Amino acid sequence: MSKKDREEETDCGCLALADKKTQLWRPRPWCVFLLNDDYTTMDFVVKVLRSVFGRSLEEAEAIMMKVHREGRGLAGVYPLDIAESLAAETMDKARAAGFPLRCEVKIQGGK
Secondary structure: OOHHHHEEEOOOOOEEEOOOOOOOOOOOOEEEEEEOOOOOOHHHHHHHHHHOOOOOHHHHHHHHHHHHHHOEEEEEEEOHHHHHHHHHHHHHHHHHOOOOOEEEEEEOOOO
């Protein structure tokens, strides 16, 4: 079989090898947790959960209460690069507002 016989045109006009197996890998899920502290206000935590993580008011309030009662709350699960970006954005907003709010990024299922 020649190389030309193994090639087929895709919808976008690109050439792909027809007999070559392609494996797609899903990125491993990473959790972004917000950590409790004695200074960051509950209102600010809700605001961050809504603006950075796109949570509804009800979700944001439930997560904020979990942070308050249990010491940390899950803000969301994302691929690593997105999780790190959202955590950094959250901490940047907190610093700009004068709060020591911190985030933790951990692999899903990790301790």
